[in-house]
Amino acid sequence: xxxxxxxxxxxxxxxxxxxxxxxxxxxxxxxxxxxxxxxxxxxxxxxxxxxxxxxxxxxxxxxxxxxxxxxxxxxxxxxxxxxxxxxxxxxxxxxxxxxxxxxxxxxxxxxxxxxxxxxxxxxxxxxxxxxxxxxxxxxxxxxxxxxxxxxxxxxxxxxxxxxxxxxxxxxxxxxxxxxxxxxxxxxxxxxxxxxxxxxxxxxxxxxxxxxxxxxxxxxxxxxxxxxxxxxxxxxxxxxxxxxxxxxxxxxxxxxxxxxxxxxxxxxxxxxxxxxxxxxxxxxxxxxxxxxxxxxxxxxxxxxxxxxxxxxxxxxxxxxxxxxxxxxxxxxxxxxxxxxxxxxxxxxxxxxxxxxxxxxxxxxxxxxxxxxxxxxxxxxxxxxxxxxxxxxxxxxxxxxxxxxxxxxxxxxxxxxxxxxxxxxxxxxxxxxxxxxxxxxxxxxxxxxxxxxxxxxxxxxxxxxxxxxxxxxxxxxxxxxxxxxxxxxxxxxxxxxxxxxxx
Amino acid sequence: xxxxxxxxxxxxxxxxxxxxxxxxxxxxxxxxxxxxxxxxxxxxxxxxxxxxxxxxxxxxxxxxxxxxxxxxxxxxxxxxxxxxxxxxxxxxxxxxxx
Numbered sequence: 001x002x003x004x005x006x007x008x009x010x011x012x013x014x015x016x017x018x019x020x021x022x023x024x025x026x027x028x029x030x031x032x033x034x035x036x037x038x039x040x041x042x043x044x045x046x047x048x049x050x051x052x053x054x055x056x057x058x059x060x061x062x063x064x065x066x067x068x069x070x071x072x073x074x075x076x077x078x079x080x081x082x083x084x085x086x087x088x089x090x091x092x093x094x095x096x097x098x099x100x101x102x103x104x105x106x107x108x109x110x111x112x113x114x115x116x117x118x119x120x121x122x123x124x125x126x127x128x129x130x131x132x133x134x135x136x137x138x139x140x141x142x143x144x145x146x147x148x149x150x151x152x153x154x155x156x157x158x159x160x161x162x163x164x165x166x167x168x169x170x171x172x173x174x175x176x177x178x179x180x181x182x183x184x185x186x187x188x189x190x191x192x193x194x195x196x197x198x199x200x201x202x203x204x205x206x207x208x209x210x211x212x213x214x215x216x217x218x219x220x221x222x223x224x225x226x227x228x229x230x231x232x233x234x235x236x237x238x239x240x241x242x243x244x245x246x247x248x249x250x251x252x253x254x255x256x257x258x259x260x261x262x263x264x265x266x267x268x269x270x271x272x273x274x275x276x277x278x279x280x281x282x283x284x285x286x287x288x289x290x291x292x293x294x295x296x297x298x299x300x301x302x303x304x305x306x307x308x309x310x311x312x313x314x315x316x317x318x319x320x321x322x323x324x325x326x327x328x329x330x331x332x333x334x335x336x337x338x339x340x341x342x343x344x345x346x347x348x349x350x351x352x353x354x355x356x357x358x359x360x361x362x363x364x365x366x367x368x369x370x371x372x373x374x375x376x377x378x379x380x381x382x383x384x385x386x387x388x389x390x391x392x393x394x395x396x397x398x399x400x401x402x403x404x405x406x407x408x409x410x411x412x413x414x415x416x417x418x419x420x421x422x423x424x425x426x427x428x429x430x431x432x433x434x435x436x437x438x439x440x441x442x443x444x445x446x447x448x449x450x451x452x453x454x455x456x457x458x459x460x461x462x463x464x465x466x467x468x469x470x471x472x473x474x475x476x477x478x479x480x481x482x483x484x485x486x487x488x489x490x491x492x493x494x495x496x497x498x499x500x501x
Numbered sequence: 502x503x504x505x506x507x508x509x510x511x512x513x514x515x516x517x518x519x520x521x522x523x524x525x526x527x528x529x530x531x532x533x534x535x536x537x538x539x540x541x542x543x544x545x546x547x548x549x550x551x552x553x554x555x556x557x558x559x560x561x562x563x564x565x566x567x568x569x570x571x572x573x574x575x576x577x578x579x580x581x582x583x584x585x586x587x588x589x590x591x592x593x594x595x596x597x598x599x
Contacts, residue, residue: 107577139588200557243563244556313542324517331518333592338583347593348518356520364521368513368529369536372505375516385543387553392546394554426532427539443557469558 003434008033009170013079014229016423020078023462027078031060034080038171041501046146047087050092051125070399074119074205077120082172084163085126088115088207097131100330110207111239114457119234127162133211136432139423154416159185163221173432175221180211182436185448189411189462192494195221195227200443201246204239206287212322214293215440223480223495229257256473260480263297268404272308273435279414281454285461286410289451292485305396310389311438317373317386324370394442401468407492409435411462447475450494505533
């Protein structure tokens with residue numbers, strides 16, 4: 001693939017990799033173009049919390065030297081990438097969007113970062129997020145919100161709004177996100193980009209600062225299905241440092257994306273993820289996408305998943321319970337913020353002051369909610385019952401996947417809302433994840449890809465594809481077929497319609 | 502399902518080592534009550550004989566190879582400590598007034 005047009009930041013990751021490998025451009029030129037773009041637009045978008053210009057350029061020059069020496073380059077060598085600030089990376093701060101970790105420089109790389117480095121990718125910096133990944137709008141970042149490049153007054157989704165906005169603003173061709181209840185897929189949906197939550201255990205959690213350990217999963221963010229597959233293949237695979245990592249071959253997602261054929265596939269529409277609460281433009285575009293899949297030769301049927309109705313409630317018991325335990329480590333003793341240590345105050349006082357000043361409102365809400373759900377007298381009624389509902393949701397998926405190969409739904413019930421609209425209304429905020437949460441509870445995999453702009457507001461809408469555990473390749477097969485049909489109709493990817501900043 | 506009172510919030514905050522201001526207690530009491538009311542829906546599901554799921558993809562007996570690996574460098578850890586003294590983490594006194 002040759003470079004198309006003068007602007008290196010508008011190219012796909014695959015095109016950039018080919019051009020770097022063939023010598024059409026240098027990795028340094030590509031990196032400089034993206035750093036310049038960050039300089040010119042990130043003041044308005046605020047996708048990044050930290051940018052490491054010198055390290056990025058040094059890596060790029062090393063890739064160019066490697067190429068000159070005649071060494072073979074990997075499929076994404078020299079391609080710039082942005083990493084969500086919840087994954088540790090030596091040399092840059094990791095803050096998780098929180099004051100409690102302001103300035104903390106982890107002494108080690110997460111496995112995801114290690115694999116990006118091993119693939120000779122150029123890490124530009126770390127992206128903004130809701131504090132400890134708690135949120136659906138990136139407004140809960142202690143460092144200020146990220147803005148949606150489609151409309152700077154609106155949210156870019158969350159918690160990985162920084163990664164999604166960096167793609168939509170052409171600041172990076174690829175990004176890493178993490179998805180605990182939709183934090184890769186919902187930002188993808190509202191920014192007109194692609195995001196994949198791999199099967200739980202498909203990508204190592206080593207070095208991923210834990211929100212809810214049984215739900216968290218890192219995954220690829222991209223502007224196209226094919227680019228996402230290349231990144232997925234780069235970061236996935238067994239890691240002995242994560243005891244929940246799956247010791248099995250990674251499904252061939254790159255081949256599946258290249259195939260892009262749904263003929264004969266059985267696709268299920270989830271009855272419970274439609275209707276009331278879904279914006280009309282979201283429903284219209286979803287129905288049109290389903291018609292396209294039917295025309296492409298898929299066998300589309302409606303499927304019931306009756307317990308999905310309870311997924312949001314179960315999630316908001318399980319997640320806070322795990323989070324209240326995981327976040328106990330931020331006690332001001334070994335790393336991070338310490339407040340009030342005046343030589344008189346006790347350790348308890350210092351911890352309480354540190355956590356008061358270090359955590360934002362949403363984090364405090366969820367810690368207290370989790371503490372409540374786990375307390376004696378309430379444990380069985382709340383946490384215990386939520387774990388049973390989790391079993392029923394997994395059974396709904398298992399039953400559905402006996403009838404169909406994949407399930408589809410809208411990714412999010414609405415398009416991007418205005419900044420400030422829901423920031424102090426937790427329940428309204430939680431409803432953004434109503435369609436994405438079931439997959440996290442069951443541990444299987446899902447993708448969001450853009451299917452058009454809603455008629456009423458001109459903002460992007462995403463379609464979610466859900467597949468069984470370890471069948472991540474099906475997401476790419478269906479996603480690629482649908483994306484190609486839409487590109488044929490529009491003449492370009494949806495992201496090409498994003499307003500220039 | 503019970504409402505969450507100001508006293509309950511104060512108790513939860515104490516358990517979670519979170520100091521809260523007086524004005525925050527009422528705000529969180531209202532919000533947590535609304536959230537608990539919403540999530541209490543899980544009790545509508547008849548699930549007495551359903552086993553709980555703690556982990557989505559069960560794996561058992563995961564052990565790593567019994568090989569010596571280097572740990573983190575002491576200086577790197579010390580550099581990020583809020584207080585470091587005599588080659589150790591310095592912490593506030595661990596006994597309170599009571």
